[in-house]
Amino acid sequence: xxxxxxxxxxxxxxxxxxxxxxxxxEMLRDEVERKGLKGDVQVIRTGCFGFCEKGPIxxxxxxxxxxxxxxxxxxxxxxDEHIIKGRRVYRLLYTDPExxxxxxxxxxxxxxxxxxxxxxxxxxxxxxxxIDESIARDAYQALGKVLTGYTPRxxxxxxxxxxxxxxxxxxxxxxxxxxxxxxxxxxxKYVVCNADEGDPGAFMDRSILEGDPHSILEAMAICGYCIGxxxxxxxxxxxxxxxxxxxxxxxxxxxEYGLLGDHIFGTGFSFDITLRYGAGAFVxxxxxxxxxxxxxxxxxxxxxPPFPAQSGYLGKPTNVNNVETLANIPAIILKGAxxxxxxxxERSKGTKVFALAGKINNVGLIEVxxxxxxxxxxxxxxxxxxxxxxxxxxxxxxxxxxxxxxxxLDTPIDYESLTAAGSMMGSGGMIVLDEDDCMVSVAKFxxxxxxxxxxxxxxxxxxxxxxxxxxxxxxxxxKGMQEDIEKLRNLGSVVKDTSLCGxxxxxxxPVLSTLDNFMDEYMEHxxxxxxxxxxxxxxxxxxxxxEDCIGCMACKRVCPTHAISGEKKEVHVINQDICIxxxxxxxxxxxxxxxxxxxYPREVAAISNY
Amino acid sequence: xxxxxxxxxxxxxxxxVRYRMSLRDRAEDPDSLVQVKVAMATCGxxxxxxxxxxxxxxxxxxxxxxxxxxxxxxxxxxFAEPTVEITLPGREPMxxxxxxxxxxxxxIERYIKEGELVDGIIPRNYNTI
Numbered sequence: 001x002x003x004x005x006x007x008x009x010x011x012x013x014x015x016x017x018x019x020x021x022x023x024x025x026e027m028l029r030d031e032v033e034r035k036g037l038k039g040d041v042q043v044i045r046t047g048c049f050g051f052c053e054k055g056p057i058x059x060x061x062x063x064x065x066x067x068x069x070x071x072x073x074x075x076x077x078x079x080d081e082h083i084i085k086g087r088r089v090y091r092l093l094y095t096d097p098e099x100x101x102x103x104x105x106x107x108x109x110x111x112x113x114x115x116x117x118x119x120x121x122x123x124x125x126x127x128x129x130x131i132d133e134s135i136a137r138d139a140y141q142a143l144g145k146v147l148t149g150y151t152p153r154x155x156x157x158x159x160x161x162x163x164x165x166x167x168x169x170x171x172x173x174x175x176x177x178x179x180x181x182x183x184x185x186x187x188x189k190y191v192v193c194n195a196d197e198g199d200p201g202a203f204m205d206r207s208i209l210e211g212d213p214h215s216i217l218e219a220m221a222i223c224g225y226c227i228g229x230x231x232x233x234x235x236x237x238x239x240x241x242x243x244x245x246x247x248x249x250x251x252x253x254x255x256e257y258g259l260l261g262d263h264i265f266g267t268g269f270s271f272d273i274t275l276r277y278g279a280g281a282f283v284x285x286x287x288x289x290x291x292x293x294x295x296x297x298x299x300x301x302x303x304x305p306p307f308p309a310q311s312g313y314l315g316k317p318t319n320v321n322n323v324e325t326l327a328n329i330p331a332i333i334l335k336g337a338x339x340x341x342x343x344x345x346e347r348s349k350g351t352k353v354f355a356l357a358g359k360i361n362n363v364g365l366i367e368v369x370x371x372x373x374x375x376x377x378x379x380x381x382x383x384x385x386x387x388x389x390x391x392x393x394x395x396x397x398x399x400x401x402x403x404x405x406x407x408x409l410d411t412p413i414d415y416e417s418l419t420a421a422g423s424m425m426g427s428g429g430m431i432v433l434d435e436d437d438c439m440v441s442v443a444k445f446x447x448x449x450x451x452x453x454x455x456x457x458x459x460x461x462x463x464x465x466x467x468x469x470x471x472x473x474x475x476x477x478x479k480g481m482q483e484d485i486e487k488l489r490n491l492g493s494v495v496k497d498t499s500l501c502g503x504x505x506x507x508x509x510p511v512l513s514t515l516d517n518f519m520d521e522y523m524e525h526x527x528x529x530x531x532x533x534x535x536x537x538x539x540x541x542x543x544x545x546x547e548d549c550i551g552c553m554a555c556k557r558v559c560p561t562h563a564i565s566g567e568k569k570e571v572h573v574i575n576q577d578i579c580i581x582x583x584x585x586x587x588x589x590x591x592x593x594x595x596x597x598x599x600y601p602r603e604v605a606a607i608s609n610y
Numbered sequence: 611x612x613x614x615x616x617x618x619x620x621x622x623x624x625x626x627v628r629y630r631m632s633l634r635d636r637a638e639d640p641d642s643l644v645q646v647k648v649a650m651a652t653c654g655x656x657x658x659x660x661x662x663x664x665x666x667x668x669x670x671x672x673x674x675x676x677x678x679x680x681x682x683x684x685x686x687x688x689f690a691e692p693t694v695e696i697t698l699p700g701r702e703p704m705x706x707x708x709x710x711x712x713x714x715x716x717x718i719e720r721y722i723k724e725g726e727l728v729d730g731i732i733p734r735n736y737n738t739i
Binding site for chain 1: 613614615616617620621623624627628631634649650651663667678679680681682683
């Protein structure tokens with residue numbers, strides 16, 4: 001049997017895919033063929049490596065070289081230099097931003113040092129379109145172990161003891177969820193995988209489905225065995241074409257091997273999985289709305305109880321689990337509940353995948369043990385704030401979450417501590433904000449998202465969020481008043497208390513948490529009509545520099561509202577009360593004396609009125 | 611292929627396909643393993659380094675020694691090609707010259723397994739930056 005001497009792993013996640021990793025893969029493969037190395041070098045497309053900031057990623061084994069930002073034209077050089085002559089291509093190695101030295105292998109990169117990968121264990125190291133590679137990495141072993149050696153009761157107990165909690169947002173104990181679904185007698189039950197990932201900036205579920213689809217199929221079958229279901233459904237949004245393609249391939253391969261279908265492992269247990277496509281509505285991540293959408297009805301939530309475990313898909317008991325939750329299951333069964341519960345904090349066990357985004361050096365996907373601090377995530381894994389700016393806040397939990405600030409940097413992260421800080425775990429989006437971000441605008445952005453995504457079934461969410469959004473809009477336009485702040489707070493808590501589903505109950509969080517943590521910024525917007533970060537266009541002012549203005553009158557002549565005063569050869573002044581911010585003066589000025597500032601000398605302007 | 615009907619079938623299948631991943635698993639922690647570097651520049655290949663490398667990969671696997679076999683460029687000892695550098699965990703790298711498959715066998719048996727030195731060592735007489 002011929003053995004490959006080298007493996008070239010090209011990232012095939014969506015992030016790298018969109019920066020031409022596909023082409024890199026093809027070029028490498030062609031080059032390998034051209035040089036007659038086909039029997040020696042294997043080129044493989046894998047799932048996401050997580051280091052999306054520097055994609056496309058290419059990892060070369062066995063020497064563990066980690067190349068970043070590989071372009072298709074680099075393929076020839078890599079093969080000629082690295083593969084044939086054994087010399088690393090230095091310009092493509094990752095450069096440590098602190099020491100400015102090339103880091104040859106991923107072991108020494110700060111990005112990977114603090115990570116512990118359970119759910120992402122195979123992402124970036126196997127070919128997701130080849131079931132054999134998954135099997136080599138223990139896929140379906142846990143299913144076999146459970147089917148041949150455990151009763152459903154014992155398996156549920158094991159999951160319960162592990163302390164695994166739902167990774168989709170609310171953190172409900174997974175074992176307990178299974179137990180409730182198992183308790184309800186019915187001729188037909190369903191296992192549903194919730195792959196409707198909708199938070200802006202979150203892509204952990206997509207990466208797992210793209211990088212290790214078999215782990216999800218296996219976990220669904222295990223769940224089916226535990227609760228007594230024979231059918232599994234994956235509800236996935238149609239915007240994830242690559243994940244859908246790989247899931248389809250994985251399901252077909254598992255069926256061909258007899259790992260899905262009738263009489264799995266020669267036992268009486270049968271299980272099959274089909275896909276259901278969502279149209280990408282955020283609310284369909286809520287389990288009742290998701291079930292309605294799968295039934296072909298409107299994607300609207302309904303009152304609980306009845307819970308899906310009692311009456312779910314087609315009125316049958318249904319267990320809904322998030323992708324990341326399921327990805328943990330096979331590892332827990334193979335390694336034991338005690339192993340899993342030894343990781344993490346008192347009440348939050350295991351690891352959590354976060355999607356790091358925003359103003360951070362190492363944008364990407366990370367998996368860390370619960371209880372890690374924000375400081376470790378941002379400064380050690382994330383490599384600090386971009387361009388050496390000052391850290392301001394981190395938005396966790398997407399539109400349902402809130403902002404954590406500097407004072408939370410050393411809080412160990414788990415479900416409880418995030419809730420206590422006014423945010424939530426959510427699905428794990430983590431958007432880092434720096435001093436250039438305006439917190440009022442950030443809150444407005446999330447509210448805008450909610451207004452778009454609210455299904456409209458209940459009034460507090462439909463109307464309340466709209467009003468919140470309008471109020472925030474007024475404040476960013478400089479038309480805010482003191483009572484608007486009170487209104488935001490009151491209305492926010494009403495929406496929170498009276499909405500029907502999880503979406504509405506958490507939607508005012510971005511407003512409330514920014515009000516709590518950044519009241520001074522709201523006050524500046526309202527009273528001083530000033531936005532310190534310069535994000536709110538309406539709160540920017542055209543100001544004439546005293547040093548640069550030569551008093552040529554050019555701007556004065558062009559101003560449509562006659563807001564500029566000043567005599568020839570004297571410094572001109574813009575009256576901010578009349579200025580309509582058309583920018584004509586700045587365009588006209590030949591001396592670059594006019595600029596946009598987030599504040600203006602108020603006394604001067606006041607005097608010039610008279 | 612036939613379906614996987616029992617857990618034993620799955621284990622068998624895993625054994626069959628495991629070799630595909632062993633290289634990737636080993637690469638995770640190269641410092642704890644025996645590292646074999648075969649100089650595969652033009653001079654090395656011309657004097658048979660390719661066969662030697664193949665021999666190392668297959669034999670180490672057969673003899674159940676966890677090792678990482680990589681290729682490297684010319685070490686400068688063109689007179690003694692094929693040259694092979696062996697690093698045992700926690701030891702200084704050792705370079706062997708004139709390595710053919712017979713010599714490679716001796717290196718595996720005596721140096722890698724027992725830590726004894728064998729003929730053909732090229733002393734390291736330079737410093738690198």
